[in-house]
Amino acid sequence: MSFKGLKPIIYGGREVWPLVEGGKGVAATNHMSSGAWAAAGGIGTVSAVNADSYDAEGKIIPQIYNALTRKERHQELIDYAIDGAVEQVRRAFDISGGKGAININVLWEMGGAQQILEGVLEKTRGMVTGVTCGAGMPYKLSEIAARFNVNYLPIVSSARAFRALWKRAYHKVADLMGAVVYEDPWLAGGHNGLSNAEDPLKPEDPYPRVKALRDTMRAEGVPDSVPIVMAGGVWFLRDWNEWIDNPELGSIAFQYGTRPLLTHESPIPQAWKDHLRTLEPGDVLLHRFSPTGFYSSAVRNPFLRNLEARSERQIPYSKVEAGVHTVRLDVGVKGKNFWVAPKDLERARTWSAQGFTDGLRTPDDTIIFVNPAERDEIRKDQADCMGCLSHCGFSSWKDHDDYTTGRLADPRSFCIQKTLQDIAHGGPIDENLMFAGHAAYKFKQDPFYSNGFTPTVKELVDRILTGD
DSSP, X not given: OOOOOOOOEEETTEEEOSEEEOOOTTTTSOHHHHHHHHHTTSEEEEEOSSOOOBOTTSOBOOOOOOOSSHHHHHHHHHHHHHHHHHHHHHHHHHHXXXXXXXXXXXXXXXXXXXXXXXXXXXXXXXXXXXXXEESSOOTTHHHHHHHHTOEEEEEEXXXXXXXXXXXXXXXXXXXXXXXXXXXXXXXXSEEEOXXXXXXXXXXXXXXXXXXXXXXXXXXXXXXXXXXXXXXXXXXXXXXXXXXXXXXXXXXXXXXXXXXXXXXXSOOSOHHHHHHHTTOOTTOEEEESOOTTSSEEEEEOOHXXXXXXXXXXXXXXXXXXXXXXBOEEOOSSSTTOOOEEOHHHHHHHHHHHHTTXXXXXXXXXXXXXXXXXXXXXXXXXHHHTOOOOBSBOTTTOBBSSTTSBOSSOOOTTSOOHHHHHHHHHTTOOTTSSOOBOOTTTTHHHHOGGXXXXXXXXXXXXXHHHHTTO
């Protein structure tokens, strides 16, 4: 069956291709990539998550935090975020030349999300067509969109999540819902919306899930002209032929997060681009180490493997002798009363002999074993926290009320702000979190990228429109 081809849709009052650039946070998507995507006739997405701003000479301003308290550093973070996103939107809008559309992307679970979103929209009136937002349940998204008269595009991973958002808030602002993004929890890069009812090891076919989403939208009176954006695992459009012009699904658009990483305009460093060409199937890991508490997908590099190993050096304990915890732990925890099972005491002694001499408690009544350098880095990163999430498992920060989650900080996690800023600005790719979607191995297989070819965004969009 030959490729049907896409037809333009009306979005924000103009014809655009139903192709959305995924908004990758912390400087992995910026004005160059999103402006070029819009200029090619699609919907470009500026990430409003810790975006870069520039000095008078056009150099990126490093995001350095000078305040002494976490709460004050959190305000610095919000100021950086608003300044950076506004600058990125203005530049992207200029590059787009009035073609396509510019969206911004925020994570509802980022620290100060509402304040940042309002601050950016206030200063970019007339430039932003829509706001995509996921990572959590962004109930307030529709009322903010209404205040600034922009479209909103909730990101959901199930029909159930959409229905909850619609019933609670979105039905009041139905006319500004620009699209609903279905982000496949097993295929998308970055943070994923896997629910407790779903098995991370058993991917489900997206078609029935998207059909269920459309059925739910129809039951709530949402017209078929409001697109569902398929996000996660999209590479060749010919693979999605049966989705296009399919009356069961209504209007469908496609989001590309991973493929635009390897373009001339993509702002990620060259080492990251080069590494994408080497990936094999299975090299992207769906894991649970993120301090957000969400599952997320990233390249299984030494950074992630180290987190996996750290979690494997883990034993349960109790503060009193009870049940199987019949022996006192004598390594990693100086002179304190920690009772463990005999077999776990042997394991702990083995790890200690291997150099993992420091025991750190987790919020789940377990102890992990790390070497002194890891211990020092964990403690420093926790102390330096600037509140980049609304709730952070790694540092116990919360961005409201009493500013603490009330749980012990979790040493099995990491400072996500530090590592994403570092890799985006040229830090070592082996020592940082490298987000990617699960189809990233196709860079190596797709003849379009052979002989080291790197397309411009326009060349990539033209290629996608052919079905390849």
